[in-house]
Amino acid sequence: MRNKQVELLVGAFVVLGCAALAYLAIQVSGLAFSDKKASYQIVARFDDIGGLTQRAKVSVAGVTVGSVESISLDKELYMALVTMNIDKDVDNLPTDSAAAILTSGLLGEKYIGISIGAEDTYLTEGEEIYDTQSALVLENLISQFLFNSTSGDSK
């Protein structure tokens, strides 16, 4: 009888562990197997990526369609080379689309927003978005503002 009780409790313990893992998988991570999702990669070069990080979202019209796979430095052009994974079912991004680094909210994370172009040809695996807009760097904005206001005063 005692042995049976021990077995029952051990069984319940293991089931609790499995249930907890399932809870974490579904409730917390939303089962985001982002790496496994069918996708294709496109690249874009930016003058300044600001605080963009890996795994940041890529969106079209505010809808998330992919994520940033990797960020590296293009040693020839001295620009940031950003590789993005775009969901396979979004396979109709025009080749003249533009990519901009945006911020969600005042202090939110950086993400890439794609503005749709007008071409009939679509971006495929490994292709590049040429029309890019870098992240707004607050320090640059402030210095531009100060410079413009002082030059305005002198005139």
Added chain:
Amino acid sequence: MKNLTKVGASVFDWLESIGRAGLLLFQSVFHRPKSLVGALALLNKQIYSVGVLSLVIVVVSGLFIGMVLSLQGYSILVKFSSEQSVGQLVALTLLRELGPVVTALLFAGRACSALTAEIGLMKATEQLSSLEMMGVDPYRRVIAPRFIAGLICLPILSIVFSMVGIMGGEFVAVDWLGIHDGSFWSLMQQSVIFSNDVLNGVIKSFCFAIAVTWIAVYQGYECVPTSEGIGKATTTTVVLGSLSVLALDFVLTAAMFGDF
């Protein structure tokens, strides 16, 4: 010259003890049991004493740590009007760090010290040598089920800890502080990736389980068979186990989440 000899002898002793610990691990884990049913019965009993009996301390600690994290996170984030991110903060902190580490520390204190004391007492009362005299291998009968039970239980306890912590965090943030339910969960889901965060946490706790359980069974098996020796071995288990968890955590975090 005498001091130099002492240093040399202690280095040799240290190397010898590492060798003995390695042999103990090898002989207990890689020896196939004679009967699978008997081995499973022994394992079952150990999972009960190592895992099920540690559940209460893990659940209570997880709940309060999740609640405190949520409260502290809220008090800081509300200054920047981004208090919705508290779910993200609680989930990532628990899954990546606090879940595996705090559970391993609790496990070293609650279960591993008991393992060392139990095996040490078996040695002091000559039960281990009696087993050998009866032709029963103490590695297979005593060490292996305890070691494997530790490897099974710690990852499960760590997952339960994280789950309860997140529930406690949600209770404080949503029900108490009034953060919107939907944004709490959606920001959390946006930032937590199952394969990167949840599974890496499980892998971490498995590595911690190897370290702390190995230390516990080795200290018990090699202790001086007196009451003082057992007390010393138990203390050493908790100290070495906790330190190895913290040191391993640094290495594993650097390997898993570092961008090198």
